Each structure stands twice: as C-alpha cells, then as structure tokens.
Amino acid sequence: MTASISSQFNPNIIHFPKDGEPFLAANEWQVWNGEQDEGGIPDLEHGAHKVLVPFHWWITHHKNADIIERANKGEIGVWFAADEDILKHADLIEAGKKVWPIVAAHFPIFRDGRSFSTAALLRDRLDWQGEIRAIGDVLIDQLLQGARVGFDSFELRPDQNLELGLNQFNLFTVTTQNSWRGKRSLLNAENA
Known part of the structure; x- marks a missing residue:
C-alpha cells in the first residue's frame, strides 16, 4: 500500500452536502500518513483534534x-489510498460506520482517478452515508466529477482558489447522466 501523502494542509474545505448548496468550511481534520511517530497517531491534545x-x-x-477511545469520541476517521482494495475489507468498513465520522480518498496525483472509484464503491456498494472527502492532489477541475460519484467535501491543493472552486458547481444547469446526487435532468417537450 502507498502511505505517502503530502504534508500540505488547506485550512478550509469545500463542503457540498447531497441535498444542499456548496459552501466553504473550516478544515477540522489533519491527514496523517501513518509513517511518523513510530506508529502512534499525532497528539490530538494540541492543535487539530481530529485526524x-x-x-x-x-x-x-x-x-x-487508546484508538478505540479516540474513535468513539469522533476524533479518528480513515483515508483510503488510491490502490486500496476496499471491497476486500467490507466487514471492517461496515464496523467503521459506527465510529468514523468521515472517510477520505487520496488522490496521489490529479491525473490518477482511482479515488473516484473508491467514492463510488463506498456510496453504491458499501452504503456509506457519512462524509467522503477528496484529499491529496485535488484540483478544481475534479470537483464536478467528484460530486457526481459521491464526494461531499474537498480539501483542495493549497494553490487552488476556493472561491473559483465553489463556482464550479454552478457551471451547468442540466445533467445528462444519473449520479449519486440524483437523476439526470429531463428535457421538457419544448426543448425536445
């Protein structure tokens, strides 16, 4: 498994609930790569309290x-690497639904789209109802596709313009394919 992840942190995210409008929100979650601190999670007493x-x-x-205790407090979520076989661990993910307030899928580089499949599998096959965040090398160009497959929050790469990102969701008024968010738009008889 690939555990490498950038240490970049964007203090704000774009949150786009399924039945709501997109908005900017404070990023309460630090992403930890699992390779630091000799196997222990970061100190949650100081700084960000969720990991x-x-x-x-x-x-x-x-x-x-200690992990069970912190997870039960809602302080721990998980992120999936792009090469993670999540269906192989469906039972563990099912158990995680009880303690993870959020899961994330990591984009190691913007042109690697495997994490779109991770979000779709989480929503469609594993019935994940909680938040799914896109993390890593996430660009504004990926927001519409991400929102369609099941992402409802996005931690953009720090060089991306969040306001411009918010505007991406208003580019189109008609959708031609079904998605996690809803059915495609129906054209009325006048437009047919």
Missing part, C-alpha cells in the same frame, strides 16, 4: 484501547 489515519494503519491498530 484521518491511513486505512492500512487502521487495520492493524483499530483494536488498541
């Missing part, structure tokens, strides 16, 4: 008492 840990790290540490 996204790599799913492969969760697999081997989720039974530890």
